[in-house]
Amino acid sequence: MKEYSKEEILNLSLDNSFENTLPSIIKYAEEKDPKFIGLLGYCYAYGFEVEQDVIKGIKLLEQAANSYDLQSALYLGEIYSDQYIVPHNYKKALKWYKFGYDNGSAICGLFYNKISKLYSDIEKEILSEKEMVLSNENKVLFEEFMKSNKA
Secondary structure, eight states, rough: OOOHHHHHHHHTTTTTTOOHHHHHHHHHHHHHHHHHHHHHHHHHHHHSSSOOOHHHHHHHHHHHHHTOOOHHHHOOOOOOOOOOOOOOOHHHHHHHHHHHHHTTHHHHHHHHHHHHHHHHHHHHHHHHHHHHHHHHHHHHHHHHHHHHHHH
């Protein structure tokens, strides 16, 4: 089986082309290269060429991101914001997009701004719905109070 260079794997990974590259990814990950620890985590998280193991994938991605692999921070933001493999968790998505952005990833910055606006809009909508429910409850209570005072 062909051993792929790091550059070849990184180029192929841009298209999620992991076929036949997994042994090389594992080799470089075992050498503690954060980019390949992150790629291995991505493979596990999505089940590319391995049995899907979301927890293992996220742990590897976090390990790589915490070693300043900004692609892994982007992947973590994606995982938490798109609901494909885990439920939405905008706070975690924002955390990883902001981490990537603060450390020099412009694409993380774009997603951070997009998700933070979306998250803000969702919070406003939830607050508005809560206020409307409270307003309706207060209206009912007021009407009951008025009925009881007429008697």
